[in-house]
Structure formats: structure tokens, C-alpha cells
Amino acid sequence: xxxxxxxxxxxxxxxxxxxxxxxxxxxEHGYDxxxxxxxxRASGVSPMxxxxxxxxxxxxxxxxxxxxxxxxxVAARPADEPVVLRIGRTLVDATRSLxxxxxxxxxxxxxxxxxxxxxxxxxxxLRARHLDSQYATQKAVVDAVLGDTPDPEAEFRAQAAxxxxxxxxxxxxxxxxxxxxxxxxxxxIAAALAAxxxxxxx
Amino acid sequence: xxxxxxxxxxxxxxxxxxxxxxxxxxxEHGYDxxxxxxxxRASGVSPMxxxxxxxxxxxxxxxxxxxxxxxxxVAARPADEPVVLRIGRTLVDATRSLxxxxxxxxxxxxxxxxxxxxxxxxxxxLRARHLDSQYATQKAVVDAVLGDTPDPEAEFRAQAAxxxxxxxxxxxxxxxxxxxxxxxxxxxIAAALAAxxxxxxx
DNA sequence: TCCCTAGTTGGTAGTTACTACCATAACGGT
DNA sequence: ACCGTTATGGTAGTAACTACCAACTAGGGA
Numbered sequence: 001x002x003x004x005x006x007x008x009x010x011x012x013x014x015x016x017x018x019x020x021x022x023x024x025x026x027x028e029h030g031y032d033x034x035x036x037x038x039x040x041r042a043s044g045v046s047p048m049x050x051x052x053x054x055x056x057x058x059x060x061x062x063x064x065x066x067x068x069x070x071x072x073x074v075a076a077r078p079a080d081e082p083v084v085l086r087i088g089r090t091l092v093d094a095t096r097s098l099x100x101x102x103x104x105x106x107x108x109x110x111x112x113x114x115x116x117x118x119x120x121x122x123x124x125x126l127r128a129r130h131l132d133s134q135y136a137t138q139k140a141v142v143d144a145v146l147g148d149t150p151d152p153e154a155e156f157r158a159q160a161a162x163x164x165x166x167x168x169x170x171x172x173x174x175x176x177x178x179x180x181x182x183x184x185x186x187x188x189i190a191a192a193l194a195a196x197x198x199x200x201x202x
Numbered sequence: 203x204x205x206x207x208x209x210x211x212x213x214x215x216x217x218x219x220x221x222x223x224x225x226x227x228x229x230e231h232g233y234d235x236x237x238x239x240x241x242x243r244a245s246g247v248s249p250m251x252x253x254x255x256x257x258x259x260x261x262x263x264x265x266x267x268x269x270x271x272x273x274x275x276v277a278a279r280p281a282d283e284p285v286v287l288r289i290g291r292t293l294v295d296a297t298r299s300l301x302x303x304x305x306x307x308x309x310x311x312x313x314x315x316x317x318x319x320x321x322x323x324x325x326x327x328l329r330a331r332h333l334d335s336q337y338a339t340q341k342a343v344v345d346a347v348l349g350d351t352p353d354p355e356a357e358f359r360a361q362a363a364x365x366x367x368x369x370x371x372x373x374x375x376x377x378x379x380x381x382x383x384x385x386x387x388x389x390x391i392a393a394a395l396a397a398x399x400x401x402x403x404x
Numbered sequence: 405t406c407c408c409t410a411g412t413t414g415g416t417a418g419t420t421a422c423t424a425c426c427a428t429a430a431c432g433g434t
Numbered sequence: 435a436c437c438g439t440t441a442t443g444g445t446a447g448t449a450a451c452t453a454c455c456a457a458c459t460a461g462g463g464a
Contacts, residue, residue: 005460005461006460006461007411007412007459007460007461010412010460011411011412014412014413035448035449035450036449036450036451037449045413045414046413046414046415047414047450047451048413048414048415049412049413049414051450051451051452052412052413055451056450056451057449057450057451082400083397084398084400124334127334127337128330128331128333128334129330131330131333131334131336131337132326132329132330132333134333135329135333156373156377156393156394156397157393157394157397158397159373159377159394160369160370160373160374160393160394160395160397160398161397161398163366163369163370163372163373163398164365164366164367164369164370164398164399165366166369167362167365167366167368167369168362168365168366170365171358171361171362171365172362175358175361191358191359191362192358192359192361192362193362195285195358195359195360195362195363196286196362196363196365196366196399197286197366197398197399198284198286207431207432208431208432209430209431209432209439209440209441212431212441213440213441216441216442237419237420237421238420238421238422239420247442247443248442248443248444249421249422249443250442250443250444251441251442251443253421253422253423254441254442257422258421258422259420259421259422
């Protein structure tokens with residue numbers, strides 16, 4: 001029962017390397033102008049290996065592993081809270097713990113998120129894929145809200161609520177990226193949610 | 203100042219032909235299993251011509267021309283109505299006038315919409331592109347809401363509201379397609395909006 | 405310590421969406 | 435009848451993927 005193998009560590013390492021080199025190239029020369037072969041060369045591996053680690057070129061940017069985090073936090077909130085508040089406040093809180101309360105300290109996490117968002121906002125292919133991945137996020141959130149009571153009507157209502165919350169989140173993210181990450185992101189999200197649902201998410 | 207030329211009519215005709223043949227092939231054999239060359243052959247034109255009329259293969263399915271309709275109707279509603287109600291009720295009304303009040307009469311428009319939705323729901327590439335095209339719809343709706351007062355804060359709030367409404371619409375559309383178009387679509391949309399915003403969109 | 409399995413990587417060849425670049429033919433107004 | 439415009443076709447090329455097969459190497463057991 002030992003931890004990560006040498007094999008697994010090496011695999012994770014090359015994966016990390018490929019993605020970081022890819023992001024650098026994308027930021028420098030643009031997403032469309034960078035080929036997968038370029039990424040492979042910059043990483044010292046063959047194009048095949050890139051495809052082994054990232055099934056599509058878009059996955060080099062998307063990477064989203066926030067789904068589980070969100071689902072956990074949503075499940076942790078009191079179940080008697082109205083669904084929209086439950087999801088919305090989770091979004092604000094989870095974001096705050098990710099990027100920090102204000103714009104004070106520059107964090108690597110924040111910079112990477114910003115770079116990814118900028119790419120996604122102005123590259124149509126990435127924008128589309130990101131919106132589709134929000135689909136998976138929506139499903140995770142809905143499952144967390146429902147717990148283990150399979151009621152189709154409740155599921156439908158939860159889907160609508162989750163979809164609407166995530167749409168507001170997306171609007172906030174886009175604006176944050178447009179303004180180069182200067183505004184307070186949790187605040188922006190709360191403002192977008194408040195504009196949509198006329199309630200307090202702060 | 204005469205109407206459509208012979209040239210324009212022929213162009214529109216081949217465009218219509220290509221799209222209808224494409225939809226038939228997609229429905230019969232699946233989207234991914236159908237190549238653009240297949241579509242061209244089935245339409246009696248060259249692949250080049252297909253690309254001239256539809257810049258991407260996805261555009262053969264997407265076609266959305268509802269943006270202008272929605273924008274018009276949103277603009278027509280009283281400006282003092284809360285934004286979410288204004289947009290949401292427009293969605294319900296516009297859909298009702300498109301697919302009819304109930305499931306009574308089978309309409310060609312309805313069947314085509316249903317076929318397109320089904321393709322979009324289970325083809326990832328199409329789903330992503332459709333979500334991205336909702337982006338354009340969102341922009342059109344926001345512009346209609348704002349009229350000609352360029353206030354950044356109001357624009358942000360309108361974006362959040364429009365995005366949330368369209369997300370609820372999407373949830374309703376997906377469920378409608380899943381249930382083979384049996385439920386009353388305007389009713390579903392109203393229910394999704396009600397679930398998200400806890401208000402009456404009937 | 406020595407294999408033997410299994411997983412990581414690389415190479416080759418192919419498919420498919422999509423894009424210039426140029427040629428041809430037909431339409432529309434003069 | 436003439437000529438610019440426009441729809442279409444052909445050729446060649448790029449780039450994102452996808453089998454299919456070969457080589458190497460780590461991990462675990464004999």
C-alpha cells in the first residue's frame with residue numbers, strides 16, 4: 001500500500017510538464033497558432049504522448065477539477081436552504097477560498113486561472129468546450145443537492161437552479177478576465193448572482 | 203428593386219437542400235458517422251459547396267435564427283418590468299408562438315426542432331457549439347434590454363440575468379428532447395424558470 | 405537475481421474537417 | 435452582345451485526431 005509508484009510519479013510529471021509548456025505556448029503565440037506538434041516538441045515528447053495524456057488539444061487548457069470540490073461543499077450546506085442560495089453561496093465561498101478574499105497577494109493559482117480564462121474567453125473552440133464542461137459541473141452539483149432521493153421533478157428544478165447559478169458564475173468569470181483579474185472575484189460572483197436572483201449571496 | 207434574384211433563389215435553394223439532406227443523414231447514421239463528403243454526395247454538390255454555405259459541419263445543424271426574434275420581443279416588453287421577468291416571459295411566449303400552445307397538432311417546425319435538439323443533446327461537439335451560440339443569443343437579449351444606454355453596471359446585471367434565463371431554457375429544452383417532445387414546451391420553460399427564480403412566468 | 409507481465413512511449417499511415425488558390429461557367433445589368 | 439459579379443468545382447495542403455504495431459522499462463513474483 002505504498003504511495004505513488006515511480007511509474008505514476010513519472011507519468012504525472014510528464015503530464016504536468018506538457019500542460020505547463022502548452023499553456024506557455026498558448027499564451028505567447030495564441031491557441032490556434034500553436035499546434036499539438038509544437039507542444040510536443042517544447043515538452044521533449046512525441047505528439048502521440050501528448051494525445052495519451054490529453055485526449056484533445058482543448059483539454060490542455062480546460063483541466064477543470066473543481067467539480068468535486070463544488071459538489072462536496074454544496075452537500076455540506078444545510079438541505080433546508082433554498083436551492084439557489086445553497087448553490088450560489090457555495091460558489092462565492094469556494095471561489096473565495098481559491099483565489100483569496102481580495103486582490104492583495106498575487107497567487108500562482110490565481111494567475112493560472114486568469115490565463116486560462118483569458119484564453120477561453122477569446123478562443124471560440126475553448127469557450128464552447130468550457131461551457132460544455134459546465135454541463136458536467138451542473139450534473140455534479142445537482143447530484144449533491146439531491147442527495148440520494150431520485151425524484152425526477154426535484155431533479156428538474158435542481159438542474160434549472162444549478163444551470164442558472166453557473167451561468168451567472170460564467171458572466172462573473174468573463175468580466176473578471178476582461179478586467180485582468182483586478183476586481184474581487186467572489187464579490188463579482190455575488191453581484192452577478194444578486195443581479196439574477198435579487199437576493200443576498202455575500 | 204425587384205425581389206430575390208434567380209441567383210439568390212438558387213443559392214437559398216441549394217442551401218436548403220444541403221441542410222435537409224444533412225439532417226436526414228445525421229438522424230439516420232449519426233452525426234459523427236456522417237462525413238461532409240457524404241452530405242455533399244447526397245446533395246449532388248461538391249464538398250466545397252457545402253463549406254461555402256456552412257462554414258463548419260456543426261452549422262449544418264445549428265442554424266439558430268431565433269436571436270433576432272427574441273431580441274425584438276424583449277425590446278417590445280415594458281422596460282419597467284424586472285429584467286428576469288421580462289426575458290423569461292419573452293422566452294415562454296416566443297416558444298409558444300413557435301411550437302404551438304400544446305402538443306396537439308404535429309408541426310414540421312416542431313419536428314425539425316426536436317430532431318436538432320436530440321442531435322445536440324447526445325453529440326458533444328454539437329452540444330458545446332450550441333451552448334456557445336447561446337452566448338450570441340445572450341448578447342442579443344442584453345442589447346435589447348439595455349436599449350441605447352451604455353451603462354457597464356447595468357450591462358453586467360443584464361448579462362447575469364439573461365445568462366441565467368437562457369440556462370433555465372436550456373434545461374427545459376433538454377428535458378423536452380429527452381421526452382421526445384411530448385410535454386408542453388412553453389410549460390416546461392415556465393417551470394424551469396419558476397424553479398430557478400421562484401416567480402411566475404406563465 | 406531473473407523473468408514476465410503490464411504500462412509508457414514512439415513510429416507509421418490513415419481519416420477527416422477545413423483552407424487557400426485558381427479555373428470555369430452562368431447570371432445580371434448595361 | 436458584353437463584362438463584372440458570383441456560385442461552383444478541382445487541387446493541394448494543414449492539422450487534429452485514430453488505429454496498429456514495435457520497443458523499452460518498471461514492478462512483482464519465482
